[in-house]
Amino acid sequence: MAIEAAGTAAERTLPLFPFERTEMGPAPEYRELRESEPFKKVRLWDGNVAWLVTRYEDVRKLLADNRFSANPRAPGYPNITKLRKVLTGTERPSFIRQDPPDHTKLRRMLTKEFTHHKIQSLRSMIEQIVDDLIEDMLSGRRPVDFVEAFALPLPTQVIMKMLGIPHSDSEFFVERSTTKVRIDVDPQDAIQAGVDMRNFMRDLIAEKSKAPEKHDDILGRMIVDQIQPGHLDIEDAVVSLELLMMAGHETTANMTALGILSLIQNPDDMERLRLNQSDEVVQLAVEEMLRYHTILQFVGTRVATEDVDYNGVMIRSGEGILPMINAANRDPRVFDDPEIFDIARKSTYPHVAFGFGVHQCLGQPLARLELNVVFNKLPKRIPQIRLAVPFDELEFKRNVLVHGLISMPVTW
Amino acid sequence: MKIVSDRSLCVGAGQCVMFSPNLFAQDDDDGLVVVLVADIDASAVEDAKNAVRACPSGAIKLVDDNGEEIF
Ligand code: HEM
Ligand code: SF4
Numbered sequence: 001m002a003i004e005a006a007g008t009a010a011e012r013t014l015p016l017f018p019f020e021r022t023e024m025g026p027a028p029e030y031r032e033l034r035e036s037e038p039f040k041k042v043r044l045w046d047g048n049v050a051w052l053v054t055r056y057e058d059v060r061k062l063l064a065d066n067r068f069s070a071n072p073r074a075p076g077y078p079n080i081t082k083l084r085k086v087l088t089g090t091e092r093p094s095f096i097r098q099d100p101p102d103h104t105k106l107r108r109m110l111t112k113e114f115t116h117h118k119i120q121s122l123r124s125m126i127e128q129i130v131d132d133l134i135e136d137m138l139s140g141r142r143p144v145d146f147v148e149a150f151a152l153p154l155p156t157q158v159i160m161k162m163l164g165i166p167h168s169d170s171e172f173f174v175e176r177s178t179t180k181v182r183i184d185v186d187p188q189d190a191i192q193a194g195v196d197m198r199n200f201m202r203d204l205i206a207e208k209s210k211a212p213e214k215h216d217d218i219l220g221r222m223i224v225d226q227i228q229p230g231h232l233d234i235e236d237a238v239v240s241l242e243l244l245m246m247a248g249h250e251t252t253a254n255m256t257a258l259g260i261l262s263l264i265q266n267p268d269d270m271e272r273l274r275l276n277q278s279d280e281v282v283q284l285a286v287e288e289m290l291r292y293h294t295i296l297q298f299v300g301t302r303v304a305t306e307d308v309d310y311n312g313v314m315i316r317s318g319e320g321i322l323p324m325i326n327a328a329n330r331d332p333r334v335f336d337d338p339e340i341f342d343i344a345r346k347s348t349y350p351h352v353a354f355g356f357g358v359h360q361c362l363g364q365p366l367a368r369l370e371l372n373v374v375f376n377k378l379p380k381r382i383p384q385i386r387l388a389v390p391f392d393e394l395e396f397k398r399n400v401l402v403h404g405l406i407s408m409p410v411t412w
Numbered sequence: 413m414k415i416v417s418d419r420s421l422c423v424g425a426g427q428c429v430m431f432s433p434n435l436f437a438q439d440d441d442d443g444l445v446v447v448l449v450a451d452i453d454a455s456a457v458e459d460a461k462n463a464v465r466a467c468p469s470g471a472i473k474l475v476d477d478n479g480e481e482i483f
Binding site for chain 2: 111116
């Protein structure tokens with residue numbers, strides 16, 4: 001008893017997580033912790049205590065270790081915010097929140113849609129959308145909000161086309177999805193946003209099920225290959241579709257805006273991409289943007305399902321871990337001068353902006369292709385693009401699940 | 413030296429294909445890994461290692477002629 005009481009008092013002195021991040025980088029505290037306490041106990045809003053992990057190697061190993069569960073209903077699971085807890089407590093989980101073998105089964109129903117090869121076949125469709133959006137910007141008013149005019153519509157249109165959701169419904173989704181990932185919103189509104197999206201998906205499945213073979217899209221194939229033969233429950237399909245829709249547009253949109261911002265801040269890099277004719281140069285630049293910004297900042301939260309002795313650190317069953325991919329991506333053991341944005345950077349080990357382990361991003365070939373097309377074309381078409389407000393006036397999302405810009409007024 | 417894969421671990425993340433398209437592909441039907449060149453010579457070792465380093469699920473590795481894991 002005495003020990004337990006002491007423990008609780010000690011726990012109250014633990015630092016409160018999450019720490020405040022900066023506009024262009026993760027919480028500065030990570031830098032010191034990575035050196036002095038690579039496994040650091042921290043306290044969450046609800047008093048739950050979890051291990052904050054900040055080194056690249058440890059983050060990768062823990063994310064790849066299936067003794068840790070991604071299921072928020074598992075006892076001890078570390079919920080970063082109250083809203084997350086409310087949402088995951090009420091909603092049917094998608095496969096991003098499930099463990100093998102359930103996770104494996106649901107994810108594998110979609111892997112063929114996101115292979116390297118399959119995604120490359122979408123290049124001309126994506127190029128067309130990018131060209132059209134650039135034309136619209138060039139012929140429209142200045143200044144313009146880059147997020148609204150370009151960064152958000154691109155991935156939204158692409159994922160909707162792939163899934164087979166009518167273009168006319170994009171506003172509906174963007175609005176609901178934005179509400180759901182915010183942290184400063186009434187939990188009831190976030191829950192309702194999820195309900196709305198899922199109702200929509202349910203109706204769409206019913207509609208397309210009338211003649212699914214007519215629909216040459218992910219949903220059409222899902223109905224024919226999985227739902228109709230009885231491999232996939234309709235409710236699981238609904239949830240997977242919502243996941244793809246949300247993960248497919250929020251992320252790339254934020255990455256696009258932050259990427260352009262980095263180029264605006266580093267005119268030499270903008271110039272380099274403007275003059276560039278080589279695909280590899282763009283690829284490296286995109287990888288650096290992904291590493292440097294690591295927009296999904298709080299993913300990878302897991303809980304131990306058994307005692308794990310990790311190189312002498314005893315992680316008890318039911319204890320949460322917070323392997324921070326944005327901390328890992330600034331680990332000087334792997335990335336030279338990690339705080340510097342260097343579009344020609346090469347490292348022996350790849351960044352973990354798409355996570356690691358069985359949940360590593362399913363959509364990464366798509367995200368990479370979209371970003372590749374953007375950073376091939378934009379610096380050539382609008383090289384003079386610049387901020388229309390001082391940097392200090394930009395509105396960043398900060399401690400939201402996905403970092404990014406709320407808006408970014410630009411001109412040229 | 414040989415590349416071996418364990419499709420039961422593969423999550424179809426396509427890292428191997430991105431890093432080493434000459435050595436790996438993904439099955440069109442299920443998105444899982446296909447090793448294109450199993451027996452590799454010295455010139456391909458670095459490529460193969462890059463893929464192994466990038467694979468998130470531990471589904472591919474390099475073994476020596478006795479089947480011992482070397483990377
Ligand atoms: C720059 C853009 C993107 C970034 C940085 C990103 C990052 C991530 C990360 C870090 C995870 C792992 C989450 C975890 O471990 O809990 C993840 C999972 C996922 N992402 Fe992405 N993502 C991006 C774009 C996309 C796109 C375009 C799609 C397309 C549909 C997508 C679909 C998914 C899905 C379905 C998962 C869950 C995978 C699983 O649990 O097996 N993502 N993403
Ligand atoms: S990188 Fe690993 S998980 Fe991804 S397709 Fe290749 S073998 Fe499978």
